Amino acid sequence: MAEKKKIIIIGGGFAGVKCAKTLRDKLKKDDADVILFNSENYMVFQPLLAEVVGASISPEPVAVPLRQMLPGVYCRTEDVVNINLDNKSVEYFSGDGHKGQMYFDHLVIASGSAVNLGQIPGMADHAFPLKTVGDAVALRYHVMEQLENAEICDDPELRKWYLSFVIVGGGFSGVEVAGEINDLVHDTHKFYRNIKHDEITVTLIHSRDQILPEVSSKLRDFARKKMEEAGINVVLNRRVSYVTQEGVGFEGNTTVDGATIVCTVGNTTAPVINRLEVPKERGRIITEPDMRVSGYDNIWAIGDCANIINDYDKNPSPPTGQFAERQGRQAAQNIVRVLKGDETKPFGFKPLGQLCAIGGHNAVAEFLGVHISGFIAWFLWRSVYLFKLPTFSHKVKVGFDWAWEIFYSRDLAHPKSDETERISKAHFQPGDYVFRQGDPSTNFYIIEAGEVEVVRETDKNSEETILAILGPGDFFGEIALLDNRNRTSSIRARSNLEVTIIGKKVFEQISGTLRPFRQFLADAVQRRSGSMWQKLPIVYSILRREPLSVFLKRVEIKLDPADSFEYAVKTISEKELDFCCVIDEANKLKGVLTRTDIFRAVESATEPHTKVSEFMNNEPIMVTVDDSSPIVAATMRDHNLKWVPVVDNIDNMYVKGYVRRDEMINYVLNELHGKEDESL
Numbered sequence: 001m002a003e004k005k006k007i008i009i010i011g012g013g014f015a016g017v018k019c020a021k022t023l024r025d026k027l028k029k030d031d032a033d034v035i036l037f038n039s040e041n042y043m044v045f046q047p048l049l050a051e052v053v054g055a056s057i058s059p060e061p062v063a064v065p066l067r068q069m070l071p072g073v074y075c076r077t078e079d080v081v082n083i084n085l086d087n088k089s090v091e092y093f094s095g096d097g098h099k100g101q102m103y104f105d106h107l108v109i110a111s112g113s114a115v116n117l118g119q120i121p122g123m124a125d126h127a128f129p130l131k132t133v134g135d136a137v138a139l140r141y142h143v144m145e146q147l148e149n150a151e152i153c154d155d156p157e158l159r160k161w162y163l164s165f166v167i168v169g170g171g172f173s174g175v176e177v178a179g180e181i182n183d184l185v186h187d188t189h190k191f192y193r194n195i196k197h198d199e200i201t202v203t204l205i206h207s208r209d210q211i212l213p214e215v216s217s218k219l220r221d222f223a224r225k226k227m228e229e230a231g232i233n234v235v236l237n238r239r240v241s242y243v244t245q246e247g248v249g250f251e252g253n254t255t256v257d258g259a260t261i262v263c264t265v266g267n268t269t270a271p272v273i274n275r276l277e278v279p280k281e282r283g284r285i286i287t288e289p290d291m292r293v294s295g296y297d298n299i300w301a302i303g304d305c306a307n308i309i310n311d312y313d314k315n316p317s318p319p320t321g322q323f324a325e326r327q328g329r330q331a332a333q334n335i336v337r338v339l340k341g342d343e344t345k346p347f348g349f350k351p352l353g354q355l356c357a358i359g360g361h362n363a364v365a366e367f368l369g370v371h372i373s374g375f376i377a378w379f380l381w382r383s384v385y386l387f388k389l390p391t392f393s394h395k396v397k398v399g400f401d402w403a404w405e406i407f408y409s410r411d412l413a414h415p416k417s418d419e420t421e422r423i424s425k426a427h428f429q430p431g432d433y434v435f436r437q438g439d440p441s442t443n444f445y446i447i448e449a450g451e452v453e454v455v456r457e458t459d460k461n462s463e464e465t466i467l468a469i470l471g472p473g474d475f476f477g478e479i480a481l482l483d484n485r486n487r488t489s490s491i492r493a494r495s496n497l498e499v500t501i502i503g504k505k506v507f508e509q510i511s512g513t514l515r516p517f518r519q520f521l522a523d524a525v526q527r528r529s530g531s532m533w534q535k536l537p538i539v540y541s542i543l544r545r546e547p548l549s550v551f552l553k554r555v556e557i558k559l560d561p562a563d564s565f566e567y568a569v570k571t572i573s574e575k576e577l578d579f580c581c582v583i584d585e586a587n588k589l590k591g592v593l594t595r596t597d598i599f600r601a602v603e604s605a606t607e608p609h610t611k612v613s614e615f616m617n618n619e620p621i622m623v624t625v626d627d628s629s630p631i632v633a634a635t636m637r638d639h640n641l642k643w644v645p646v647v648d649n650i651d652n653m654y655v656k657g658y659v660r661r662d663e664m665i666n667y668v669l670n671e672l673h674g675k676e677d678e679s680l
């Protein structure tokens with residue numbers, strides 16, 4: 001090996017670390033530089049993350065510092081953002097915020113997998129993932145916070161909700177975290193005066209007919225039985241279709257409620273891999289048998305981000321630490337072979353077995369063909385992972401934590417880091433409450449999509465009046481925040497709802513420093529304080545008598561979303577319309593088009609053949625046939641609308657017609673006039 005080579009590894013997980021270590025062992029310093037890029041300066045020992053959640057071990061031992069583990073390897077805590085296959089270089093974001101570029105002779109891609117919570121509506125907003133040390137710590141503190149909330153809660157229903165924990169996904173990580181949370185809450189509830197054993201529910205939801213698809217059916221059955229005996233509710237053959245603040249929902253609108261949702265499903269590959277144009281199988285890079293990326297001599301892919309056929313059984317390698325580590329070692333050996341001019345070898349590995357802790361000092365294990373379950377398997381599980389931890393000091397730390405747990409209870413402190421409030425998003429299903437009348441005020445909300453109704457409970461029998469309907473672009477929650485009092489009304493979603501949430505502190509900072517925003521809020525408070533009907537009681541009594549059908553007009557002229565701009569202009573101008581509903585073939589409302597929308601489209605030089613769907617207002621305020629006439633009148637007033645479309649309900653969006661403001665006004669005036677005549 002004449003000239004010094006540069007070998008770059010992207011990712012410091014199981015695969016990347018093993019590869020770097022083996023390369024450093026096999027190659028002299030003068031032969032090659034080994035450079036390892038990783039987003040953090042430590043490797044995450046993911047198999048022990050569930051133990052961190054359950055407070056069985058402290059978080060530090062699962063984060064193993066790369067520098068100390070890999071002497072002789074140039075470790076760089078940076079994100080690789082681009083891989084240029086043709087000019088053999090990687091681009092990275094350096095610590096000071098600048099982009100840098102580095103050339104390589106060999107590149108090993110070992111960037112693992114990433115969490116994708118975006119596949120299920122609401123999951124990203126309301127569920128906890130479990131991938132990083134930060135995830136595990138946040139989840140552990142959240143669980144402890146729920147115990148504290150339950151302890152001081154007088155409402156039995158709410159207390160049960162605080163004490164309900166829902167885990168989505170019955171693979172290894174889902175089963176382990178369900179077992180750990182169950183152990184944590186049941187072992188420690190004795191320290192809480194008001195929490196009863198039977199108020200706690202831990203639910204594990206899995207979409208197939210058995211949990212742990214990776215192990216034999218006998219062990220799976222054992223695992224499920226033991227978990228059920230420990231009080232875990234195992235729900236099989238159900239696929240979560242949405243998540244809200246209240247809990248998870250399935251098709252058909254059945255739900256499992258809980259204040260804690262953990263998501264262990266939905267893996268994807270890192271963004272740098274998504275951008276890479278190489279053959280992939282379900283996002284994972286397809287490799288040759290020796291782990292080289294198909295078509296390249298010097299690019300290798302290993303670990304969870306790669307689709308590698310195991311020469312031992314000709315099956316694709318599973319995404320596990322065990323395989324990632326073996327691939328790391330064998331890829332390094334192949335690189336050394338290439339550098340020496342020798343033949344590479346295909347990846348081949350006979351799996352040693354499977355181990356999974358299921359809580360309550362139980363585990364299931366398949367080890368060298370032998371099936372073991374119960375306490376012995378659990379002991380084996382702990383011994384294996386203690387042995388697998390990469391450094392001696394980390395073995396001691398974990399061993400100490402485990403020994404501590406034998407003599408003392410799990411630690412219930414959840415130190416608050418007082419992190420700065422952030423702006424977040426949330427998803428709600430139709431009928432969900434964003435908050436209820438009387439709740440303390442903590443946030444300000446802006447609607448991104450969907451509609452809400454402002455509901456006031458008028459007496460002790462909880463009779464309710466709908467005060468207003470709010471839609472995209474509207475906001476709520478400001479009155480209670482500005483006046484520092486509890487919520488004066490409830491907010492309920494009328495449709496699938498997406499909101500941006502601004503915490504109290506951030507809200508106060510913005511409203512305190514930004515004068516136009518302050519003025520805007522003051523106007524809104526003025527407009528909203530007190531129902532308009534308090535000032536117009538006669539008008540209210542007239543409108544309340546009449547169902548909305550009295551004012552409902554049929555849509556005579558409509559546009560289709562696929563109609564052209566040219567056709568829309570012609571229709572609106574020839575028929576002298578000030579608006580037109582855009583309705584599809586199934587009679588569903590897709591949007592509305594006003595003259596203002598047309599002018600805007602003209603200003604932006606819209607082509608004559610552009611489809612109506614591209615420039616219409618596709619999130620119009622709408623009401624339903626079941627809404628009362630006063631609420632429809634108030635909605636038009638609040639949004640300064642001359643008319644509003646009426647649909648069957650917000651979910652199906654079947655068009656029933658529209659209501660015009662001037663016709664309502666005329667009706668009221670006629671009635672008032674009639675009353676004056678009668679009184680004469």
Ligand SMILES: Cc1cc2nc3c(=O)[nH]c(=O)nc-3n(C[C@H](O)[C@H](O)[C@H](O)COP(=O)(O)OP(=O)(O)OC[C@H]3O[C@@H](n4cnc5c(N)ncnc54)[C@H](O)[C@@H]3O)c2cc1C
Pocket residue numbers: 010011012013014015016037038039040043044046047048049050078079080081110111112113130131172173270272302303304305319320321322323324355
């Ligand atoms: C909760 C949980 C429990 C598990 N339990 C087990 C178990 O019991 N047994 C088992 O065998 N397996 C288990 N696994 C799976 C196992 O952890 C993974 O298969 C293994 O970590 C994969 O190793 P890897 O090196 O491919 O990726 P990872 O270990 O995920 O490492 C990838 C690294 O690359 C870094 N990275 C990504 N993109 C970039 C970039 N662009 N620039 C720089 N760095 C980047 C990441 O930050 C990360 O550090 C578990 C996984 C989880 C989440």
